[in-house]
Amino acid sequence: MQQVKKGDTVKVHYHGKLTNGSTFDSSEGREPLEFEVGGGMVIPGFDEGVTGMAIGEKKTIHIPADQAYGPKQEEMIMEYPRDRFPADMTPEVGMQLNMSNGSGQNFPVMIAEVRDTVVVLDANHPLAGEDLIFDLELVSIDGGSPLIIMP
Structure with missing residues (x-):
């Protein structure tokens, strides 16, 4: 079973909530979020949260503020x-x-x-200083470019 690793491009459905339960973002009714794991396209805690997931797997991750948008400055x-x-x-x-x-x-x-x-x-990010909770569902994995290309 293929699992997400750094360099993979993944598609993920997500529901983002604050610790008080209020929703701040969701992919519901939209295309899943597509990004390269480890490519700096999402917050660090999100990258770490999808790593190791398999297609079709669902899980909930808790991301502390320092792995999300950082503390309020x-x-x-x-x-x-x-x-x-x-x-x-x-x-x-x-x-x-x-x-x-x-x-x-x-x-x-x-x-x-x-x-x-x-x-x-x-001017802080609206989610700075907030711990975040994401319900995730991994939709697809497209493996990263191979390091060695055979002729």
Whole structure:
């Protein structure tokens, strides 16, 4: 029976939940997630979770924050003057925005708090600091490229 190993391209159906049971993402109703194991395309804990699985196997994995999106970083939370927002925009907690770092690179932020004169913006990944739970089902394995190619 073929088992997933580093370098394989796999297809996986998943249901991602927080430790409080709320769903943050799922492949239900969509194509399964396809990625190369060990290729840096998914969080490290997800790579480790599928390694060793066989086609058709289902399992639940628990990924601590440090193997997912890392801890929340305080330096990624900043105050932005409220009067610098467009006049026709009402900032609200939970609103997703894109900011520019001045070098032409955009990055997503979320409004964490609205005060009288400033808006607190959080540039951490929305799942930073969270332990994650995934229900997985391995759909397919496509073995990696062979190291030795026969003529």
